[in-house]
Amino acid sequence: MPADNAAVRATVRKISVRLAAFIGMMFFVNFLDRVSISFAGPSGMNHDLGLSAAQFGFAAGVFFIGYILLEIPSNLALHRYGARVWLARIMVTWGIVTALFTWVQNVEQLYWLRFFLGVAEAGFFPGAILFLSLWVPQRFRSEVLASFYIAQPLTIVIGAPLAAMLMELHGWTGLAGWRVMYLGVGLLAVIVGIITFFCLPDRPSDAKWLTADVRRWLQDELAKEDGPARHASPLKALINGRVWLLAIVYFGLVYGLYAIAFFLPTIIAGFQTKAGVHFGVMEKALITAVPYLPAAIVLFLWSRDATQRGVRAWHVGIPAIVGAIAIPLAVHVSATVAIMALMTVVACAIFAALPPFWSIPSRFLSGSAAAAGIALINTVGNLAGFTAPYITGWLKDLTGGYQMSMLIVGVFMALSAVVIFSLTLTPTPPAPEARSVRRATP
Numbered sequence: 001m002p003a004d005n006a007a008v009r010a011t012v013r014k015i016s017v018r019l020a021a022f023i024g025m026m027f028f029v030n031f032l033d034r035v036s037i038s039f040a041g042p043s044g045m046n047h048d049l050g051l052s053a054a055q056f057g058f059a060a061g062v063f064f065i066g067y068i069l070l071e072i073p074s075n076l077a078l079h080r081y082g083a084r085v086w087l088a089r090i091m092v093t094w095g096i097v098t099a100l101f102t103w104v105q106n107v108e109q110l111y112w113l114r115f116f117l118g119v120a121e122a123g124f125f126p127g128a129i130l131f132l133s134l135w136v137p138q139r140f141r142s143e144v145l146a147s148f149y150i151a152q153p154l155t156i157v158i159g160a161p162l163a164a165m166l167m168e169l170h171g172w173t174g175l176a177g178w179r180v181m182y183l184g185v186g187l188l189a190v191i192v193g194i195i196t197f198f199c200l201p202d203r204p205s206d207a208k209w210l211t212a213d214v215r216r217w218l219q220d221e222l223a224k225e226d227g228p229a230r231h232a233s234p235l236k237a238l239i240n241g242r243v244w245l246l247a248i249v250y251f252g253l254v255y256g257l258y259a260i261a262f263f264l265p266t267i268i269a270g271f272q273t274k275a276g277v278h279f280g281v282m283e284k285a286l287i288t289a290v291p292y293l294p295a296a297i298v299l300f301l302w303s304r305d306a307t308q309r310g311v312r313a314w315h316v317g318i319p320a321i322v323g324a325i326a327i328p329l330a331v332h333v334s335a336t337v338a339i340m341a342l343m344t345v346v347a348c349a350i351f352a353a354l355p356p357f358w359s360i361p362s363r364f365l366s367g368s369a370a371a372a373g374i375a376l377i378n379t380v381g382n383l384a385g386f387t388a389p390y391i392t393g394w395l396k397d398l399t400g401g402y403q404m405s406m407l408i409v410g411v412f413m414a415l416s417a418v419v420i421f422s423l424t425l426t427p428t429p430p431a432p433e434a435r436s437v438r439r440a441t442p
Contacts (some may be wrong), residue, residue, distance in 0.1 A: 011214055012140045018209060019135060019201075020147035023128050026091065026196060027151040029189050030124055032159040033098050034063060036185050037114070039163040039285070040178035048176060049107055057393025059110050060258075061386035066118030068379050068386075072238075074123025075130065075375035079368055082202040083131040087124065091193030094120035099186030102179045126378040130371055133362040135204060137221045141362060142311050146303030146355040153292035153299065153351050164285035237365055237373035245419055246361060247380035249316065252416030253357070255384035256323055257350050259392050259409045260291075260343065291344035295351040302352035306359070313420050315356035320417035323349035328410040331402045353416075384412070 037045070041056050051059070078086040097117045104110050128148065136144050166184045170177035201207045204218040237243055279287065306315045323346045330342035365373045392405040 011210075011218070012136055012143065014210070015135055016144050016147040018207075020132060020144050022196075022200060023132060024148045024151035026087065026192060027125075027128065027148060028155050028159065029091070029185075029192050030094075030121065031152050031155040032163070033094060033185055033189055034117070034121065035155075035159075036098070036101075036163065036182060039160065039167070039288075040181060042284070043167050043178050044170075044176050045178045048178075049104070049110060051107060051110075053393040053396045054390070055107055055393075057389040057391070057396075059107070059114050060389035060393075062111055063114045063118040063121075064382045064386035066115040066120075067122045067382055068118075070119055070122035071126065071379040071382070072372055072375040075126045075371045076368065078123060078127040078130065079371040083127065084197060084200045084202050087127060087131075087200065088193045088197035090121060090124045090127075091189050091196060094124075095186045095189030095191075095193060096120075097186070098189060099183055101182035101186070102175065123375070126371075126374040129358050129378075130374055133370065134222070135218070138225055138359070138363065139310070140307065142303050142315075142356050142359040143307040145358050146300060149303075149351070149355045149358075150296050150299055152354075153295040153347065156292040157289045157296065160285035160289045161282065164282040168282065235372075237369040238376055240365075240373065242364065242423065243361070243373045243376055244380075245423055246357075247377045249320075249416045249420045250357065250377050250381035251384045252412040252414075252419075253320065253350055253353055254381040255388045255412040256327060256346065256409050258385050259388040259405065260327075260346060260350075287340075290340055291347035294344050295347040298348040299351040299355065303355040306356040311356045311359050313423060316353045316360075317417045317420045319349040319353040320413050320420065323353075324410045324413035324417065327413070328403075328407045331406045349413075357420075 037056075037060050041051070045051070046056055074086075074090070094117060097113065097120045101110075101113055104113060129145070132144055132148060133141055163181050163185070166181040167177035169180045172180050175183070204210065204215050204222075207215065210218070302315070302319070306312075326342045326345040326349065330339050330346065333339055333342065361374050361377060362370060388409070391408065392402070395405045395408075396402055
């Protein structure tokens with residue numbers, strides 16, 4: 001391995017392109033799969049199944065009950081069997097369940113399928129985070145995680161029009177448009193899962209697209225960081241105070257993320273009544289995508305700053321504060337442009353905070369402890385995935401608007417900021433362009 005920083009940066013970029021982009025593609029399908037209900041709801045599903053806002057919110061959220069139940073066991077299984085086999089199994093399973101939504105007939109069937117979809121997807125996200133943390137030294141993890149995480153806002157930018165195109169096939173083989181969308185998304189997950197099984201390497205030593213010198217350097221660097229003090233049993237990770245505080249931080253961020261993701265299409269549909277206009281399926285999809293393209297750009301730039309400076313608490317705390325202020329304001333303005341502008345600010349804030357956040361747990365956890373700790377953080381965070389859509393829908397039915405719901409979102413995001421600033425975090429070392437990096441000796 002050449003002893004210069006340019007070669008190191010080139011290696012990290014290569015890993016980002018080959019691995020983070022591949023995992024990002026999987027995440028694209030994953031996030032599109034779980035938020036498909038937000039596209040289907042106002043595009044015929046709510047009418048066909050006779051759903052109230054609270055029932056829609058419960059159906060959106062019950063996914064996370066199944067997800068939470070198997071989150072930690074699934075991540076430990078990934079640690080044992082390897083990412084290639086386990087992530088491929090997860091994708092194929094959830095693809096099959098998603099395809100079954102094509103034939104759902106009533107609200108009870110919808111609830112059960114959403115629950116089993118969560119069971120099928122359990123472990124994917126923390127498994128992907130754990131997998132990527134095993135490939136690059138700590139100082140580069142925020143950058144690589146950003147390459148992976150950028151798929152989430154782009155899921156809406158690209159996925160919303162894709163979902164609309166599928167829904168515009170209304171009548172194909174006698175199916176409603178939203179049913180065609182579920183069938184298409186399910187088949188896509190199965191195909192990507194099969195590709196994953198044959199193409200995803202488990203560890204640097206399996207990556208034939210890296211030279212032998214680079215593989216040795218990566219293994220040496222990771223071994224140097226993976227000291228015995230960072231190893232602990234999964235049980236110790238589950239009772240670690242810092243893990244639980246990070247879980248609280250993540251809860252607030254996820255609460256904001258899913259409150260927007262599940263209800264923004266419905267809120268946009270409400271613009272039609274206020275403005276006296278009618279949006280087609282594709283128009284709704286394109287409007288839904290508006291906040292997420294700037295969010296992808298901000299995510300990239302913010303994560304690059306975190307890599308250059310070293311991740312600090314304020315890389316998570318400042319975006320959380322911005323989101324906490326912006327989201328309650330969004331429902332107290334009347335102009336459509338102002339609402340979308342504030343929703344864009346919220347989306348930018350949430351997505352900016354997430355990659356730096358996920359670089360933190362691997363500072364003090366590794367091995368099976370990291371698998372358990374990361375899964376616990378994601379499990380607690382995904383409790384917000386259940387509560388956010390359900391409470392949002394319930395309060396909408398109760399009050400007739402989203403004002404109270406979005407105020408609660410702001411409170412939880414403010415809590416995230418308070419907790420992250422209260423944590424004593426050892427800053428990650430920056431990755432300066434000029435520093436020479438030599439290969440570690442075994």
